[in-house]
Amino acid sequence: MPTKVTVVGAGAVGASVADNIARAELCEELVLLDIKEGLAEGKALDMTQTAALLGFDTKITGSTNDYSKTAGSKVVVITSGLPRKPGMTREELIGTNAGIVKGVAQNILKYSPDAILIIISNPMDTMTYLALTSLGLPKHRIIGMGGALDSARFRCYLSAALGSSPADLNAIVIGGHGDTTMIPLISKATWNSVPVTKYLTEEQQKQIVADTMVGGATLTKLIGTSAWYAPGAAGAALVESIIRDEKKLFTCCVLLEGEYGQKEICLGVPVTIGKNGWEKILDLDLTAEEKAAFAKSADAVRSMNDVLKTL
Ligand SMILES: NC(=O)c1ccc[n+]([C@@H]2O[C@H](COP(=O)([O-])OP(=O)(O)OC[C@H]3O[C@@H](n4cnc5c(N)ncnc54)[C@H](O)[C@@H]3O)[C@@H](O)[C@H]2O)c1
Numbered sequence: 001m002p003t004k005v006t007v008v009g010a011g012a013v014g015a016s017v018a019d020n021i022a023r024a025e026l027c028e029e030l031v032l033l034d035i036k037e038g039l040a041e042g043k044a045l046d047m048t049q050t051a052a053l054l055g056f057d058t059k060i061t062g063s064t065n066d067y068s069k070t071a072g073s074k075v076v077v078i079t080s081g082l083p084r085k086p087g088m089t090r091e092e093l094i095g096t097n098a099g100i101v102k103g104v105a106q107n108i109l110k111y112s113p114d115a116i117l118i119i120i121s122n123p124m125d126t127m128t129y130l131a132l133t134s135l136g137l138p139k140h141r142i143i144g145m146g147g148a149l150d151s152a153r154f155r156c157y158l159s160a161a162l163g164s165s166p167a168d169l170n171a172i173v174i175g176g177h178g179d180t181t182m183i184p185l186i187s188k189a190t191w192n193s194v195p196v197t198k199y200l201t202e203e204q205q206k207q208i209v210a211d212t213m214v215g216g217a218t219l220t221k222l223i224g225t226s227a228w229y230a231p232g233a234a235g236a237a238l239v240e241s242i243i244r245d246e247k248k249l250f251t252c253c254v255l256l257e258g259e260y261g262q263k264e265i266c267l268g269v270p271v272t273i274g275k276n277g278w279e280k281i282l283d284l285d286l287t288a289e290e291k292a293a294f295a296k297s298a299d300a301v302r303s304m305n306d307v308l309k310t311l
């Protein structure tokens, strides 16, 4: 059977995820699905017309809400839902997006009961928790994408300050995917094994951490809606690690069952991603300050998860 991947939501992020998947030929069949009449079909056709120029073979199709077209997907990326506008937080999207994400995930599973789900819709930590608690799937098959993006932004700001290639930097962001809940781990960031703190003043370090935390908000203010190129690349990188069983390490939002002192919550921690979804959680040696920040982040995400009960 050909390998099939579905992307739900053919808006800015969904189209970017799909474009990256097609260019890298991660699957034989790629399905875009959207509720808006014609949108997924149109974007699929437009992307298909790049094949002659870019030289990929992935077959891309679009569907307006016909989930039978997604049947047998190995991986499904969920991007459906409202993006924030300048001045909003991701958390303000919960009321609309919870219903969308739950409904979409249930429909997907009717036709792809073995799929691994990557949740991108915001507020992502709570949407991942919602998918996990409402679908009854094994925990390894529900992955929230946020930390992979935040870590890429962290490396971007670090590389600008250091004058380095971002590829030479090892730096991650853990915790929630929120303006105040993410934790860029500057103390553990290295430039080809040398701590970056050796080359940056305290002030520079603080600025890089602050810029990373509001990375999404900065782009939303500039563009008028939220970002899609880096989110799309991050989503596709997770798909690649699953399809090619690469076991690459990414910060992803996964169910914690005592790891990092938390349970019954989905939160960003470093995990390996392979053919079974997320596989192993890496146990970082956090400082007391980082541990406290992680606990605070968990408290904030938990109170958003509680909002689900009131919807
Ligand atoms: N986790 C992350 O790192 C991250 C990064 C970027 C964006 N996001 C989030 O991703 C989501 C999408 O952002 P965007 O910029 O692509 O928005 P967008 O408005 O461009 O696209 C969203 C698409 O979802 C579709 N949709 C809505 N309800 C649907 C349903 N029930 N079934 C199928 N499709 C449906 C819409 O028609 C629209 O085309 C937002 O919630 C945004 O906040 C998350």
Ligand SMILES: O=C(O)C[C@H](O)C(=O)O
Binding pocket: 083, 084, 090, 122, 149, 177, 215, 216, 217, 219, 220, 226, 227, 231
């Ligand atoms: O900032 C947003 O609202 C979208 C996304 O979560 C991002 O970080 O780009």
